[in-house]
Amino acid sequence: MSSSDEHMNLLYRQIIMDHYQHPRNKGLTGAPDYYTVHLKNPSCGDDLSVQVKLEGDRVADVRHIGDGCSICCSSSSMMSELLKGETVEQALATIASFKHMASAEPYDADLLKEAVSLHGVAQLPARVKCATLAWIAAETAIRRDEEQARQPAATSTPSQPTGQDETRTS
C-alpha cells in the first residue's frame, strides 16, 4: 500500500469515527410534516429510524436515531448530512450511488463525498447491510412522502395522520 493510500485510509477512519461519536442530525422530531421509516436488521439487532421532510422537490430535512454498530450509525449520520438540501432527484441518485459502492459496483464518488469513507464494507459482505440500512430507510421515506404528496387530499385515508410511522424489517 502506498503512503498516499495509507494517508487516505487514515482520513477515512477519522471520518467514520467522527460521525460515529458525533452524529449529525440525530434525534427525531414530533413535527407532523416529517415522514418516518423505522427499519431493523432482525438478524443482528441494528435498529434505525429515519425522518425526512420534503418541501416541493427538495429534501428540506433529514433526522435519524438508532442503535447499531459503528458502520450503521456513522453511515446514517453521513446520509443525513448528504441528503439534506438535495433535490429529490439528486438524493435518489446519491442513494443509488451509495448502494452501488457497498455492493462493489461502479459508483459516482463525487455524489458521495465523505460517505466514500465507507467503501471498505464492499469487501465484507456480512456487513453491507449495516452500511445500507440508513440509505434504504431514507429512500423509502422519500418515495412514500412523494407518493403521499401526489395524492389528492380527498382520497387520502382520514385515519392516517401526516407524519405517519412505518415499521418494516429489512
Place this chain on the structure above:
Amino acid sequence: MNEDKLKEILTCKSIDPAVRNDFPMLAVKSHGQPFAYLNNAATSLKPRPVLEAMSRYYQEYGSSVFRGVDSIAYKATQAFEATRYKVKDFIGAKQPESIVFTSGATAGLNLVCHSFAAPLLQPGDELVVGATEHHANYVPWQQLCKQKRARLVLAPNNERGEVTPELLASVMTDKTRLVAVCHMSNVMGAVNDLKALAEIAHRHGAYLVADGAQGIVHERPDVAGWDVDFYAFSAHKIYGPTGVGVLYGKYDLLESMPPMIYGGEMIDVVDVADTTFRDPPYRFEGGTPPIAEVIGLGAALDYINSLGYCCMQQKTLQLCKRVVRGLQQNPNVEIYNPDNYFSGIVSFNVKGVHPHDAASIYDREGIQVRAGHHCAQPAMRWLHQSATLRASFAFYNNEEEADRLVTATKKAGDFLDVFF
C-alpha cells in the same frame, strides 16, 4: 450446581485430545488461520460417525421408511426406528411411543402449543413463560395468549438467569394452565431445576413444557424422573444433523392431542368424508420424514454415549472458566454470566465497541462467536443490552482457542481495521 455434581465432573477422566480428529470442521482454515469455532450454542460441529451414518444410508440402503415390504426398505425402517429407542433410553423416557420426530425444537414447541395448549386454554387463564426464553419458547406462547385472550405471565429470573423454584412459585395461581421454561438459557447459560419446577407446576394443576435445546448438550435429561410433561430438543446442537429434532411427551398427553400436519403415514383409515389417525407418535409425523437425519441423530447419541457426559462437561467447564478469567483481566470487558461455567457460554460486551464491530475483529482472527440478540430479545431487555457477544465452548475446543479469543478481545477497539 451442587457440590457433589461439580466434584464428580472435576474428578472424572479427562477427554482425549485426539477427539478433535473426529470433527472435519476443526481442520478448516479461516482468514489463513485455524478456524476456532466458539459458537457451539448456535449449532455444534458434526463428528465423522454421524456424517458416515448418513452417507451410508444414502449410499447403501437409501429408501423410504414404513412403505416397503422389501429387505432394503425394511433395513431403512429398522435404522430409523432404532433411533427412537436410542432417544428413549438417552432422555430417560418410559416408552418409545413418547418420542416424536420433528424438524427441531422449534417445531416441537409449536406442536405442543397448537395441538395441546390451544384446546386447553380458556379466556382469562394464565400461561407462565420464563422471562429470558429463546424466541422459540416465547413467541408461540405469547401469540397463543393473544388469540385465546389468556394472560401471559413472565417467570422472573434471579441474577444468574435461573428461574428458581421460589421465583416460579411466586407467579403461580389457580388460573395457571401451563409453564414453559428452558432447561438451560442460551444467553445466560443458567440451568433450571426442571424436576423442582415440574413439581410446582403440577401442584397448581398446570403442565410443564421444557425447551431442552441448550440443556441436553450439557446434561443428560431424565424426563420421566423429572416428571416433565413435554421436552423438546434439536439434533443439530448435540452433534447431530440439522433438520431433525425430538418432542418427548407423556404418552397419555400425546394421545389426547390432534395431529397438526395431515398427509401420508399419519393416517389409519381414510374414508370419503372422514379419516382416522394413527396412534402417537406417528400421528404427528405426516409425510416422508428426514430419514438420513434421524439415523444421523442416532449416531450422534451413540457418539455422546461412547464419550460420556462427564468428560464433555469437564472440558467445557474448564475452557469456560479459563476464558472468563482471561476476559476479567481486561478492564473493558463486561461479563453478564461470570458464574455459569457449566454451560460453556460466556455472554459479554467490550465497552465502547458494538458487538458487530467486535465480531468482525474475531472473524479476522479466524474465530467465530455470536454477536447479536441470540434469538432472545426478552433476554436482551432483561440485561438492558441491545446486543451482546457470546462465546460458547464444546468439549472439542482447546485451551489455545480459548486464549486466542481472550487475545483477540484486546484488539476489539481496532474494529475499523477490517474495512481498510
